[in-house]
Amino acid sequence: MKRIISLILAMGMAATMVACGNSSNNSAPQAAEPTAESAAEQPAPSGQDGGNISAAGVAIDQIILGEDYTDLSAEIRFKTHRTDIMDTILQGYADDFREMYPNITVTYEGITDYSETMTTRLSTPDWGDACMIPTTIPLTELENYFHPFGATATLSEDYNFADNRAFGGTTYGLPSTSNAQGVLFNKAVFAKAGITDIPKTPDEFLDALKKIKDNTDAIPLYTNFAAGWTMGAWDAYISGSATGDPDFMNIKLPHAKDPFANRGDGTGPYAVYYVLYEAVKRGLVEDDPATSDWESSKGMLNRGEIGTMVLGSWAIVQMQEGGPNPDDIGYMSFPISVNGTQYATAGADYCYGINKNSSDEVKLASMLYIKYLVEKSNFDYDQGGIPTVKSHEFPSTLAAFDGIDLVADAPAKAGEEDLFVNINVDSEVSLNMDNQHVISIVEAALTGSATLDDLMADWNARWTASQQKYGAGA
Amino acid sequence: MKSERSVKSLRPKLSIKQQIMSMRGQRIIITVAFMLVPLLLLFLFTYLPFFKMGQFSLYEMRYIGKRTFVGLQNYADVFSRNDVFGSLKLSLYYLAASFIQLALALYLAATLSFKVKGGAFFKGTIFFPYLVCGIAIGFIFKFFFTRGFVLDTVLGYLGANLEILPYWLRDTGVNNIMLAATSIWRYLGQNMVLFIGAIMSVDPSLYEAANIDGASGWNKFRHITLPGIQSIVVLNMILSISGSISAFEPPFVITNGTFGTATYFVMMNSLAHEKQKVGLASAMAVVLMLIIVLVTLFQRFVSSTFLEEDKNGYTFSERRAMKKRADARGGRGV
Numbered sequence: 072m073k074r075i076i077s078l079i080l081a082m083g084m085a086a087t088m089v090a091c092g093n094s095s096n097n098s099a100p101q102a103a104e105p106t107a108e109s110a111a112e113q114p115a116p117s118g119q120d121g122g123n124i125s126a127a128g129v130a131i132d133q134i135i136l137g138e139d140y141t142d143l144s145a146e147i148r149f150k151t152h153r154t155d156i157m158d159t160i161l162q163g164y165a166d167d168f169r170e171m172y173p174n175i176t177v178t179y180e181g182i183t184d185y186s187e188t189m190t191t192r193l194s195t196p197d198w199g200d201a202c203m204i205p206t207t208i209p210l211t212e213l214e215n216y217f218h219p220f221g222a223t224a225t226l227s228e229d230y231n232f233a234d235n236r237a238f239g240g241t242t243y244g245l246p247s248t249s250n251a252q253g254v255l256f257n258k259a260v261f262a263k264a265g266i267t268d269i270p271k272t273p274d275e276f277l278d279a280l281k282k283i284k285d286n287t288d289a290i291p292l293y294t295n296f297a298a299g300w301t302m303g304a305w306d307a308y309i310s311g312s313a314t315g316d317p318d319f320m321n322i323k324l325p326h327a328k329d330p331f332a333n334r335g336d337g338t339g340p341y342a343v344y345y346v347l348y349e350a351v352k353r354g355l356v357e358d359d360p361a362t363s364d365w366e367s368s369k370g371m372l373n374r375g376e377i378g379t380m381v382l383g384s385w386a387i388v389q390m391q392e393g394g395p396n397p398d399d400i401g402y403m404s405f406p407i408s409v410n411g412t413q414y415a416t417a418g419a420d421y422c423y424g425i426n427k428n429s430s431d432e433v434k435l436a437s438m439l440y441i442k443y444l445v446e447k448s449n450f451d452y453d454q455g456g457i458p459t460v461k462s463h464e465f466p467s468t469l470a471a472f473d474g475i476d477l478v479a480d481a482p483a484k485a486g487e488e489d490l491f492v493n494i495n496v497d498s499e500v501s502l503n504m505d506n507q508h509v510i511s512i513v514e515a516a517l518t519g520s521a522t523l524d525d526l527m528a529d530w531n532a533r534w535t536a537s538q539q540k541y542g543a544g545a
Numbered sequence: 546m547k548s549e550r551s552v553k554s555l556r557p558k559l560s561i562k563q564q565i566m567s568m569r570g571q572r573i574i575i576t577v578a579f580m581l582v583p584l585l586l587l588f589l590f591t592y593l594p595f596f597k598m599g600q601f602s603l604y605e606m607r608y609i610g611k612r613t614f615v616g617l618q619n620y621a622d623v624f625s626r627n628d629v630f631g632s633l634k635l636s637l638y639y640l641a642a643s644f645i646q647l648a649l650a651l652y653l654a655a656t657l658s659f660k661v662k663g664g665a666f667f668k669g670t671i672f673f674p675y676l677v678c679g680i681a682i683g684f685i686f687k688f689f690f691t692r693g694f695v696l697d698t699v700l701g702y703l704g705a706n707l708e709i710l711p712y713w714l715r716d717t718g719v720n721n722i723m724l725a726a727t728s729i730w731r732y733l734g735q736n737m738v739l740f741i742g743a744i745m746s747v748d749p750s751l752y753e754a755a756n757i758d759g760a761s762g763w764n765k766f767r768h769i770t771l772p773g774i775q776s777i778v779v780l781n782m783i784l785s786i787s788g789s790i791s792a793f794e795p796p797f798v799i800t801n802g803t804f805g806t807a808t809y810f811v812m813m814n815s816l817a818h819e820k821q822k823v824g825l826a827s828a829m830a831v832v833l834m835l836i837i838v839l840v841t842l843f844q845r846f847v848s849s850t851f852l853e854e855d856k857n858g859y860t861f862s863e864r865r866a867m868k869k870r871a872d873a874r875g876g877r878g879v
Contacts, residue, residue, distance in 0.1 A: 187818040190608050207821060208609050216609075297687075299801055359692035361714040361800060489610075496607065496821050505819035510803055518717065518804070 129435065130221030131245070131442050132229055137171045144174030145436035150192075150202035152185035152421060164448045168440055175436045196428040201437040203247065203421035206503065210238045210488045217243040218425040218434050230445070230459050234482050235419035244422030245445050248456030250383040251472055252307045252416040255390055258401045260289045260378045269403050271413060272337050273346045276406035280355040283378040292350045293368055293377040296360030296513055303506035304382055305347060309340035311416030311478030312405040321483040325490045325543050330534065331527040338409050341527055344512055346406065347381075348523040351516035360513060369393030373400065381405075385420060387468040388455040402471045417457060417477035490543055498537035500530050602827035612824075619828035629829060632812045633836075635721060635796075639789030639808075642725035646733050647781055653733075654740030655766050668741070672734035679731070683798025686727045690714050690799070717805045724795040724806060732788075736781055743774035775852055783844045787837045809833060 134140075151157055157179050165177035180199065182188045190207045192198040193216055208216060213236060220226060223242045226233040236244030264283040270276040280291035295301035310320035324330055333341045350356055357363050371377045373394025380386070384402065391397035404413045423444065425437045444450060451458045455468040457477075483491060495502055502508075508530070515521040564570045602619050606612035623629050653671065657664050674682065689695045690713035697710055713723050751769045760768070771778075793810035796802055802811040809829070817826035851861040859867070 190821075191818075194608050207607075212609050296803075297801070359712050359715060361712065361720075361804060362687065362691035362694075499820050499822070501820050504821070505815065507815060507819065514804055517715065 129438065130225065131438055132221055132226055134439060134442055136439065136442055136446065140435060140439060141172060142174065143172065143432060143436055143439070145176075145430075145432045147175065147177045147201055147433060147437050147440060148199040149177055149179050149437075149440075150189060150199045151179055151181055152183075152189075152203055154181035154183055157181040160450075160453075164444060164450070165440075167448070168443050171443070172436070172439060175440065177440055196426075198426065200426050200429045200433050201441065202424055202426075204236050204244045204424035206421075209492045210236070210483075213238050213243040213424075214241070214427075216424075216427060218427045218429075218438075219243055220245060220425075220438070229461060231457060231461055232419035232459070232479065236422045236424065237482065238488060239485075244424040245441065246419035246422050246451075246459045247444065248385065248420045248451035248454050249418060249459065250307075250385050250420055250456055251469060251477055252312055252383050252418075253402050253404050253472065254379055254381050254406070255372060255386060256379045256401045256403060257289070257372055257375050257377065257399050259375050259396070259399045260287055261401070263287045263375075264289075264378070270406045271408045273342050273349075273406055274337070276346060277349055277353065277355070280350055280378065281353070284355055287375075287378070289376055289378045290357050290371075291355040291378045293363065293372070293380050294347070294351070294356050294360050294513060295363055295365050295368055295380065296357075296510070297363045298365040299506045299510070301365065301382065302509040302513065303503070305343060305509050306503045307383060307416055307418075308343045308381075308405045308407075309502070310480055311414050313339050313343050313407050313409075315409040315412065315414040315476065315478060317478050317481045320480040321491055322481060322487075325483075325487065325494055325538070328535070329531040331530045333524065333527070338407055341523075342407050343405070344509075344527070345523060347509070348512050348516045351513050352519075360517070373397070375399065384455055384457075384469060388453070391468075402468060404472065404475045412476065414476045414478045415472060417479050420456065490541060493541050494534065494537040494543065497540060498530075498533040500534055598827045598830055601824055602831050604824045605822075606824050607821040608823060615824065619824045620832065622825055623828050623832050629809075629812060629816075629825075632807055632809045633790070635806070635808045636790045636792065638721040638725045639728060639792045640786060642729050643732075643782075643785030643789050646729045647736060647778070647785060649729070650733055650736035650740055650781075651778070654737045654744055655770055657737070658741045658744040668738070672738055674731045674733075675735045677731075679794035680798055682727065682731055683794060686723075686795070687714075687799050690723060714800050714806075715804055720800065720804055720806055724799060725792075727795045727799070728792065739777055739781060740774065743777040744770055747773035776848070779844065779848050779852060783841065786840055786844075790836060790840070791833065 151161060153161060161179050165179070168177065169175065185203070186205045186207060189198075189202060189205045193205070193208065204213075204217065217236075220242045223234050223237040223240050226242050226245075230245055232246045232249050233242050235246060236242065260283060261279075264279070264286045266279045266282055270279045283289055283291040310324075311317065316323070331340050331344075333345075351360075368377065368380065369390055370393045372380055372390050373396050375396070380390075387400060387402055390400045404415045407413070423441045425434055425441070427434075429437070445459045452463065452466050455466050457465065457469070482488075495504065500508055512523070512526060515523070515526055559567065565574065603614060603616060604612040605615045605618070653667075657668055661667070677685075692712060693707065696713060697707060700710060701707065711719050714720050747770060751773075752765060755765050755769060791810050792808045793814075796806045796808050796811050797814065800806045802808070802815065807815070810833075813826045813829045813833075816822045816829070854860050855864070
């Protein structure tokens with residue numbers, strides 16, 4: 072008897088091994104060359120399964136929320152980066168949505184270190200059903216991972232930044248909220264320091280910081296260096312805010328010769344990093360950046376212990392809620408003027424995306440839920456961001472931006488969609504990707520190991536080398 | 546070999562069923578059945594990923610998107626880039642720390658393995674940090690070293706003025722030393738417990754004999770304890786060396802590799818996950834593995850030549866002593 076059992080066991084194990092081998096064989100080519108497969112899949116709409124619901128043909132703007140597909144039953148696994156409000160606000164949306172669609176359940180999973188973790192998880196087909204699309208996915212690859220929302224041209228009529236996660240005229244993601252990039256400041260600190268006019272150029276801003284240092288006890292500029300991602304946030308200002316040119320980031324930067332060089336007129340990427348470098352060098356930042364703490368910085372700005380912080384408009388609400396003085400929190404445009412005019416970079420925050428490998432029911436349910444999030448939840452308004460639906464009104468937090476032109480980055484030219492990413496990754500400048508390059512500016516300013524011109528020359532050299540590699544020379 | 550074959554041919558031919566039921570067949574089946582699961586796991590979670598990593602190291606690739614075969618270019622980059630290979634220099638800090646740690650652990654173990662007042666309490670206290678998770682230790686020390694926090698306050702009580710104190714995590718002169726110190730704090734207890742275990746296994750009658758002969762404490766340690774636990778000392782040393790080459794948690798959690806504290810591992814992590822240069826990071830990992838293999842081979846060479854007994858039962862020092870005696874005899878003869 073024992074012998075038979077052991078024989079069966081051995082055979083069973085051998086079978087498992089074969090099965091393992093098989094499944095890995097199946098998934099390997101899928102991961103290696105997804106393009107071929109998806110190209111074959113894409114043109115054929117999967118609506119042929121008889122009377123079944125098909126998500127493939129439906130565009131998000133054609134759905135009438137609360138009327139269509141109300142008997143649909145599905146379970147959506149939603150990945151989010153907002154671990155702080157996952158169990159409260161986001162769960163509230165899911166519950167609210169259930170009143171319209173009682174058979175659709177949404178389960179949130181929060182991921183810290185979102186961008187890195189999610190990028191890795193996306194390389195397997197079954198990572199979940201809906202997520203915030205990580206910006207590390209090149210636009211050219213979107214179709215291999217995400218379910219289309221509809222034609223970009225049509226969606227752009229109703230939604231802001233519908234072209235943010237789009238490729239080849241199809242949109243694969245809609246913004247959860249959108250940000251204008253400016254600078255947070257404490258109005259009381261500014262008044263106490265004797266700053267009457269909002270600074271408009273890098274040098275005016277540095278003078279204002281100096282006044283804060285001389286006349287108050289507040290830290291003039293809090294870098295939040297230790298958090299890391301708060302340093303990477305500086306990259307957001309180099310396009311619209313620093314140039315006023317919507318074409319700068321995706322169209323001109325890949326081809327520009329020495330884009331990080333000093334333009335001499337206080338504009339361009341150099342001017343943005345100049346503010347950071349000089350503020351650190353002149354001792355206008357926190358005493359020991361290496362040990363700063365993000366969570367406590369919210370209260371410090373609110374209580375007037377910090378003068379300014381350089382963060383996108385999404386941070387306004389968090390700072391207002393961080394302490395007893397919400398009215399003291401002000402928001403201004405980044406201190407750069409292009410020919411006397413101030414601009415502000417505006418763009419989508421994380422966009423919602425749907426897994427193309429999920430079943431049709433789940434895809435459709437996810438689309439319904441995302442439509443609800445975008446149109447009914449008011450998430451964007453509550454977070455102080457630019458609303459995704461064009462007809463919705465702007466929140467009052469952005470009132471400071473009256474008279475300042477919001478500049479959204481135009482998408483790259485057809486055929487060059489992945490050029491910027493390729494050069495950005497290969498050169499390891501990693502704009503909007505990692506924090507190391509901005510951190511190196513602070514390190515150099517603190518230790519005096521390199522001048523800003525040295526650093527920028529190094530970035531330019533690496534940028535140029537990668538441009539040549541990808542045939543995009545100036 | 547030959548004889549075996551001839552034996553086999555003498556055996557009567559068995560049917561498959563008989564073969565399976567035979568002692569030999571049963572042994573093979575049992576062996577295979579028992580080995581299959583661990584081998585499968587080992588293959589699936591160790592060799593397959595490693596093989597894949599070796600494959601990745603030959604490509605220029607991101608996690609997402611197409612791959613380009615670049616041959617050994619990534620390896621050339623690992624050795625030619627200052628920021629990558631240069632980061633191995635930081636291992637020297639952790640290496641120095643690990644020797645201090647071994648010396649301290651040995652001292653404490655030698656003391657605590659004999660009857661000491663409150664011995665169990667001290668053992669527990671020193672071992673405790675090893676039980677705390679590395680990430681938590683990182684956060685503890687992040688606040689410990691923050692300007693004006695724990696360390697500065699304590700030094701302030703002792704009369705040190707805040708102005709003369711360095712920024713512990715920012716000043717490149719001290720920050721790596723501070724990070725290495727946290728790993729001493731963490732692993733000291735573990736080393737000590739290993740040493741205590743080894744010391745316990747030394748024959749107590751040797752100490753008794755030494756006591757009768759009137760040996761001092763140091764002499765007992767030098768001539769009885771140390772030779773008795775030699776192999777554990779060497780093992781700990783090797784573990785410390787490979788540990789210091791692959792130091793990761795303190796610099797990653799406490800400083801995130803800023804201000805010149807990015808060790809080889811921190812660099813590898815940032816290249817792979819933030820800069821999305823998966824091929825280069827894989828090449829770094831393969832190179833690191835080769836370095837560790839080299840270190841281990843060196844250790845085996847050292848311990849087999851100098852520490853273990855040779856086939857005649859003599860250790861290196863005994864052989865040297867014999868040779869000396871022989872030389873001396875020969876010298877007198879001339």
